[in-house]
Amino acid sequence: MVKLTGALFFISQASTPWGTEVPRAETFAPIILPRARHVFSYHIVLKGSGWAGIPGVAxxxxxxxxxxxxPHGDRHSLLSAPGQPPEFDAAxxxxxxxxxxxGKIPFVIQEGGGGPERTDILCGFLACDMRPFNPVLASxxxxxxxxxxxxxxxxLLERLIxxxxxxxxxxxxxxxxIHMRLSELMFVEVVRRHLETQPMGETGWLAGLRDASVGCALALLHRSPAYPWTLIELARQAGVSRAVLANRFAHLVGYPPMQYLTLWRMQIAANLLAERSMKVAAVAYEVxxxxxxxxxxxxxxxTGVTPAAWSIREAT
Structure with missing residues (x-):
């Protein structure tokens, strides 16, 4: 559900004291991944330790x-100690x-104050499309x-790294x-790990996956989005009553099942219009x-635009 369209990464070897502030993704995405619709960053700590922060969050x-x-491209900082001024500010x-x-920067960069403790981090930036509907990243x-x-x-994550x-x-x-595929696999494994650690009672798309009936319904909708689903048929195949499925689905996922299906169909259609030279009628039938x-x-x-306008805009 999160199809990557670009990937870039490098290794930072930082000696204490060290610190970097990363601005919001929309400010640097046009520089490093110019065709990206959305960029999010990830950092894999290979050695050492430090502190990560987002403004307004501990x-x-x-x-x-x-x-x-x-995932949301927030401005953030990576520091060797909490509260210290970053060596590299946003500018x-x-x-x-x-x-x-x-092309002026090597794959492995050195930074920091030259102290005895070192932290090595694989810093990556991934491009994907969040529009018009991406429930994975949104959750x-x-x-x-x-x-x-x-x-x-x-x-598995360690082997992928x-x-x-x-x-x-x-x-x-x-x-x-290969970079792209490995990045996708690492992201999938990270989401799996996150799902494993979520406490019971959480809501959101990922929480819906863990629920027996809602998870089954989501799988059915994703497997056959063009099928003429009704709430009755979806509930029957998920093994619960219509009322139970409607209530649990809306509570966990945030949308009624049929509204979710519509949004997911439009996401598929948006990708088809952007990536293939298909006529609007063919895309409509496909979803x-x-x-x-x-x-x-x-x-x-x-989406706010017609399918034809979307296709032209995404092609430019």
Whole structure:
């Protein structure tokens, strides 16, 4: 559901004291990933420790093996100690991105005050599309902090990180494609880990996945979005009553089932219009509409533009 359209990362080797402030993603996305619709950052702590913070939110400590994700592109800071002034403020970080885009920055960079303690972080920036509807990213907290698994437990994420580091330092053909796929796999595993640690009673799209009936309904809608679903049929296949499904779905996911289906169909349609040279009527049929006019009305109501206008805008 989160299809990446670009990926960029590098390794920072920082000696104490160190600190970097990263501005909001929309300020630097045009520099490093110019065609991106949405950019979010992640930081994989390879060695050492530090503090991560978002303005207005209490700082959180991190250590080797942790993964930090800022899904909404928030301005944030990474510091060797809480509250210290960053070595690189937002303006300096923007200049760093300009130099990186110009090819002036190596894959491994050195920073910090030269102290005895060092923290190594794999810093990544991923591009994807949030429009018109992306329930995965929309349900994420502002800072997603995934802790390292205890030693001795199987750790798929650790293996993916090792592969990413090995591939990043290779100059073999197809490197960028492998970067993208590995980044997607790491993101999926991070979301899995986040889902495992969510307390019972939470609401949101991810919480809906854990509920037996709502999770089943979501799987059905995603597997067959063009099917002529009714609430009765969806409830029957999910194994619960219509009233139970309607109430639990709306409570956990935030939308009634049929409204969610409409939003998901428009997300699929938006991608089809942007990526393929399909006629509007064909796209409408692909997402379950027999009438092109009805599809176009719904699409414009949700996105604010007609399907034809969306297709032209996304192609430019």
């Amino acid at each position: 700082s959180t400590s991190f250590e080797a093996g942790d993964v930090l994700v800022f 300096a970080t923007l200049q760093f991105f300009r130099d990186m885009a110009a 994420m907290p502002r800072l997603l902090h995934v802790k390292r698994r205890p030693k001795g437990q199987p750790d 090792e592969l990413t580091l090995a591939e990043a330092q290779s100059d073999r053909p197809g490197r960028e494609s 379950g509409y027999q009438s092109e006019a009805a599809f176009s009305r719904t699409f414009k109501k949700i």
